[in-house]
Amino acid sequence: MKRTIFGNxxxxxxLLAPQLLITxxxxxxxxxxxxxxxxxxxxxxxxxxxxxxLLNYRALFNDGDYVNALGVTLVFSVAVAAxxxxxxxxxxxxxDRMLKTANMYTTLLVWPYAVAPxxxxxxxxxxxxxxxxxxxxxxxxxGYDWNHSLQSGDAMVxxxxxxxxxQVSYNFLFFVAGLQSIPQSLREAAAIDxxxxxxxxxxxxxxxxxxxxxFLLVVNVVYTMFDTFGVIxxxxxxxxxxxxxxxxxxxxxxxxxxxxxxxxxxxxxILMGIVIVLxxxxxxxxxxxxxx
Amino acid sequence: xxxxxxxxxxxTYPGGAAAVQxxxxxxxxxxxxxxxGPSGCGKSTLLRMVAGLETITEGTVRIGDRVVNxxxxxxxxxxxxxxxYALYPxxxxxxxxxxxxxxxxxxxxxxxxxxxEAADILEIRPYLDRKPRALSGGQRQRVAMGxxxxxxxxxxxxxxxxxxxxxxxxxxxxxxxxxxxxxxxxTSIYVTHDQMEAMTLADRLVVLNGGRxxxxxxxxxxxxxxxxxxxxxxxxxxxxxxxxxxxDNGRLRIGSASLPAxxxxxxxxxxxIRPEDLRRxxxxxxxxxxxxxxxxxxxxxRLVHGRLEGQKLVCTLSADSTLGDMLAxxxxxxxxxxxxxxxxxxxx
Ligand SMILES: Nc1ncnc2c1ncn2[C@@H]1O[C@H](COP(=O)(O)OP(=O)(O)OP(=O)(O)O)[C@@H](O)[C@H]1O
Ligand SMILES: [Mg+2]
Numbered sequence: 001m002k003r004t005i006f007g008n009x010x011x012x013x014x015l016l017a018p019q020l021l022i023t024x025x026x027x028x029x030x031x032x033x034x035x036x037x038x039x040x041x042x043x044x045x046x047x048x049x050x051x052x053x054l055l056n057y058r059a060l061f062n063d064g065d066y067v068n069a070l071g072v073t074l075v076f077s078v079a080v081a082a083x084x085x086x087x088x089x090x091x092x093x094x095x096d097r098m099l100k101t102a103n104m105y106t107t108l109l110v111w112p113y114a115v116a117p118x119x120x121x122x123x124x125x126x127x128x129x130x131x132x133x134x135x136x137x138x139x140x141x142x143g144y145d146w147n148h149s150l151q152s153g154d155a156m157v158x159x160x161x162x163x164x165x166x167q168v169s170y171n172f173l174f175f176v177a178g179l180q181s182i183p184q185s186l187r188e189a190a191a192i193d194x195x196x197x198x199x200x201x202x203x204x205x206x207x208x209x210x211x212x213x214x215f216l217l218v219v220n221v222v223y224t225m226f227d228t229f230g231v232i233x234x235x236x237x238x239x240x241x242x243x244x245x246x247x248x249x250x251x252x253x254x255x256x257x258x259x260x261x262x263x264x265x266x267x268x269x270i271l272m273g274i275v276i277v278l279x280x281x282x283x284x285x286x287x288x289x290x291x292x
Numbered sequence: 293x294x295x296x297x298x299x300x301x302x303x304t305y306p307g308g309a310a311a312v313q314x315x316x317x318x319x320x321x322x323x324x325x326x327x328x329g330p331s332g333c334g335k336s337t338l339l340r341m342v343a344g345l346e347t348i349t350e351g352t353v354r355i356g357d358r359v360v361n362x363x364x365x366x367x368x369x370x371x372x373x374x375x376x377y378a379l380y381p382x383x384x385x386x387x388x389x390x391x392x393x394x395x396x397x398x399x400x401x402x403x404x405x406x407x408x409e410a411a412d413i414l415e416i417r418p419y420l421d422r423k424p425r426a427l428s429g430g431q432r433q434r435v436a437m438g439x440x441x442x443x444x445x446x447x448x449x450x451x452x453x454x455x456x457x458x459x460x461x462x463x464x465x466x467x468x469x470x471x472x473x474x475x476x477x478x479t480s481i482y483v484t485h486d487q488m489e490a491m492t493l494a495d496r497l498v499v500l501n502g503g504r505x506x507x508x509x510x511x512x513x514x515x516x517x518x519x520x521x522x523x524x525x526x527x528x529x530x531x532x533x534x535x536x537x538x539x540d541n542g543r544l545r546i547g548s549a550s551l552p553a554x555x556x557x558x559x560x561x562x563x564x565i566r567p568e569d570l571r572r573x574x575x576x577x578x579x580x581x582x583x584x585x586x587x588x589x590x591x592x593x594r595l596v597h598g599r600l601e602g603q604k605l606v607c608t609l610s611a612d613s614t615l616g617d618m619l620a621x622x623x624x625x626x627x628x629x630x631x632x633x634x635x636x637x638x639x640x
Contacts, residue, residue, distance in 0.1 A: 191345070192371065
């Protein structure tokens with residue numbers, strides 16, 4: 001790494017100040033607030049606040065709704081990561097085989113990423129709307145009665161699709177870059193070594209994509225935990241019967257709608273913890289293990 | 293073991309001009325054939341068509357008696373060594389060697405036997421459990437060779453396998469490849485742009501230029517009787533001198549200098565003389581007078597660069613010769629190569 005020596009002791013801090021300030025105001029301060037809040041309990045009228053220690057946390061794990069939200073988040077994360085990464089890899093493999101038209105496809109496939117999550121959510125809400133949507137209309141022909149406001153399975157499918165579609169673009173770009181960094185001659189050598197296309201993929205291409213795949217897995221899980229608030233809010237709002245009530249949405253519901261600030265804060269601290277752990281794993285793992 | 297026959301083989305890339313065309317080569321069983329030519333002349337294209345990595349747009353390729361135009365690379369019974377080695381980075385050396393055998397359903401005991409045998413031949417046994425990234429360039433090169441020989445294929449295809457090594461290692465590996473090929477007796481096609489490598493390795497050379505064959509022959513044959521001015525300039529180091537001359541009723545004129553020629557006819561020609569065929573002479577009336585520009589000392593010999601009638605000329609002289617500003621030189625009539633000034637084809 002290149003080191004720059006500053007003559008003035010103050011200058012480096014001055015240069016860092018805007019960044020540090022933003023981090024402090026928009027991250028450290030609210031995070032500190034949340035941690036502090038998570039140890040407090042307010043009475044129903046917001047008149048009296050008392051310190052209750054870990055009570056909020058203990059209450060959470062005895063709360064069936066919270067345990068349910070954990071499960072829902074797990075299913076949701078895994079499904080979104082699997083769907084968006086699987087599709088992205090398929091598209092990337094297809095583009096990797098093309099020569100001339102590759103640029104056009106890449107551009108088209110990146111577009112969804114530019115659409116705001118809430119707009120995308122509304123788009124999906126329209127497409128899947130049981131009364132006016134095109135998809136329920138089409139599904140009706142094959143005898144399936146789509147109704148995500150009543151059926152929890154349908155609701156989960158809807159939010160998974162809505163949350164995945166823009167991640168596909170993001171994952172696609174990384175997979176394309178990953179594939180392009182694998183020398184063509186490796187695949188050719190494998191072809192001469194008697195491996196067919198499928199075997200080549202599983203024994204050469206996919207193992208060599210491990211660093212990319214792992215990186216994307218963490219990024220996607222973090223995304224589903226935090227960034228999917230807009231998608232849920234625009235489509236199912238956590239329903240029906242809490243079946244799509246993921247952790248981040250529950251934080252919002254309990255805090256802003258239920259006004260149970262202590263519990264909401266405890267939930268966001270747990271979420272924050274999960275993300276910190278994931279990020280640490282990512283850095284550790286990417287630096288050491290996932291290379292060949 | 294197999295013969296490889298190319299009949300009128302050509303390749304046109306989609307939307308591009310012809311990369312190679314009209315290639316006819318019959319490679320004998322056990323022969324070491326070297327394809328040599330400047331960058332972009334189509335050597336790799338030709339090799340990759342034999343390997344099955346490029347479609348053949350014209351002509352037929354036979355391995356043994358079988359036409360392989362439509363046969364998958366895996367089913368052609370060939371092994372290829374790539375310029376960048378193309379070792380599988382996530383597999384150990386042992387797994388790299390075993391991969392091709394495993395894919396073909398070879399029994400485990402047989403795989404172990406063959407891998408160990410190849411490891412012994414190439415002296416890579418100590419590295420069998422390492423990943424390729426933990427090997428030096430030379431060791432990787434050996435592993436790449438090992439991956440080819442464990443398969444015991446009908447033919448080896450090499451695409452500039454030594455060009456990523458330093459000069460000294462290149463010479464060593466060159467010798468080893470030659471030795472190994474002799475020992476195994478496997479038909480081989482070897483691509484290089486290095487004429488020295490081509491000369492030392494080949495049973496027969498194929499000189500390619502612009503996608504066409506300029507000459508096929510044993511290295512010495514090509515060296516002694518280049519079929520065209522292109523081959524003359526390409527094969528041999530230092531390169532052959534090519535001078536503009538006129539043929540005039542049995543004499544060759546280079547400006548005011550002239551030499552006897554054993555060819556009838558008259559008109560513009562290209563005269564080729566190898567630097568090592570020029571000798572100093574004393575008192576010969578029709579000596580070539582060369583003005584000396586500078587001298588490169590090579591130890592045993594020295595290369596003298598200068599001009600003859602305004603045209604560049606190089607000659608190799610022994611290191612103990614004393615030099616003036618002018619040198620009087622001569623060459624045997626048999627050492628003169630005459631080429632058509634237009635087409636470059638050999639005349640004498
Ligand atoms: N995939 C391709 N599409 C279009 N043209 C190609 C392709 N591959 C090679 N060519 C062209 O075909 C010609 C021959 O290429 P080739 O790679 O066979 O050359 P080469 O003799 O191996 O050169 P080098 O010594 O640089 O490797 C070149 O003019 C090259 O530009
Ligand atoms: Mg090449």
